[in-house]
Amino acid sequence: xxxxxxxxxxxxxxxxxxxxxxxxxxxxxxxxxxxxxxxxxxxxxxxxxxxxxxxxxxxxxxxxxxxxxxxxxxxxxxxxxxxxxxxxxxxxxxxxxxxxxxxxxxxxxxxxxxxxxxxxxxxxxxxxxxxxxxxxxxxxxxxxxxxxxxxxxxxxxxxxxxxxxxxxxxxxx
Amino acid sequence: xxxxxxxxxxxxxxxxxxxxxxxxxxxxxxxxxxxxxxxxxxxxxxxxxxxxxxxxxxxxxxxxxxxxxxxxxxxxxxxxxxxxxxxxxxxxxxxxxxxxxxxxxxxxxxxxxxxxxxxxxxxx
Numbered sequence: 001x002x003x004x005x006x007x008x009x010x011x012x013x014x015x016x017x018x019x020x021x022x023x024x025x026x027x028x029x030x031x032x033x034x035x036x037x038x039x040x041x042x043x044x045x046x047x048x049x050x051x052x053x054x055x056x057x058x059x060x061x062x063x064x065x066x067x068x069x070x071x072x073x074x075x076x077x078x079x080x081x082x083x084x085x086x087x088x089x090x091x092x093x094x095x096x097x098x099x100x101x102x103x104x105x106x107x108x109x110x111x112x113x114x115x116x117x118x119x120x121x122x123x124x125x126x127x128x129x130x131x132x133x134x135x136x137x138x139x140x141x142x143x144x145x146x147x148x149x150x151x152x153x154x155x156x157x158x159x160x161x162x163x164x165x166x167x168x169x170x171x172x173x
Numbered sequence: 174x175x176x177x178x179x180x181x182x183x184x185x186x187x188x189x190x191x192x193x194x195x196x197x198x199x200x201x202x203x204x205x206x207x208x209x210x211x212x213x214x215x216x217x218x219x220x221x222x223x224x225x226x227x228x229x230x231x232x233x234x235x236x237x238x239x240x241x242x243x244x245x246x247x248x249x250x251x252x253x254x255x256x257x258x259x260x261x262x263x264x265x266x267x268x269x270x271x272x273x274x275x276x277x278x279x280x281x282x283x284x285x286x287x288x289x290x291x292x293x294x295x296x297x
Binding site: 027028029030031032033034035036038045047048049068070072073075076 | 174204205206207208221226229230266
């Protein structure tokens with residue numbers, strides 16, 4: 001099965017990205033957020049997974065799974081990455097410390113990334129220019145990782161498809 | 174999030190559940206987004222993690238039920254080699270997770286959990 005996993009911190013746009021490109025109505029497990037810190041940013045949060053699929057130009061069906069972003073649901077991460085081709089990591093440039101988020105997710109998924117590959121989408125660059133692509137690339141280099149990074153808007157299908165095509169391209173080599 | 178007084182009330186109700194149904198080993202009340210609110214247990218279980226997992230499991234049950242247009246998901250039963258776990262909504266915001274190591278006690282676990290979930294619904 002061609003399966004790609006979207007991960008990243010809460011609010012980075014994982015659920016939106018899957019919904020934007022899915023050829024079927026996506027499956028959400030979003031529930032209302034009950035803690036004030038989360039409620040300040042969004043009303044709902046994913047607690048299990050998101051799911052959709054996209055059929056590519058060559059008729060390949062690619063299944064898209066989204067992880068919960070909050071660390072207390074980290075037990076879902078190995079469940080969802082089992083058998084997956086690669087990882088799409090979304091980071092919110094307007095978050096408090098997106099560079100720390102990048103380091104955290106590269107470490108958390110290091111075994112999976114080593115076996116497969118990752119592409120990184122930086123979201124909400126229109127809201128915050130705190131860090132540039134070069135800043136994120138520097139962290140990747142610290143981890144001896146050379147993978148594509150893009151500024152994206154998860155509401156734009158073309159942006160999300162760029163991530164998927166980039167990931168599939170690197171996985172072929 | 175609940176007040177400390179409300180959490181204590183819930184904890185008393187969970188203790189009542191474990192006393193009335195001797196086969197029940199542990200029970201937790203958790204928000205739909207995975208925050209532990211109250212717990213009672215006879216053994217040492219990792220209930221913080223169980224709380225988060227309970228919310229994931231319940232949301233999957235709700236999602237499957239909605240996908241198949243089967244109304245409201247009343248409860249989810251996990252029957253295992255060494256015990257049974259039941260997940261059920263208390264209300265729109267809270268979930269009760271209860272468990273037993275007695276593999277023949279499903280009926281007892283379900284009925285007592287349902288009664289106490291109802292009590293807690295009235296309380297909240």
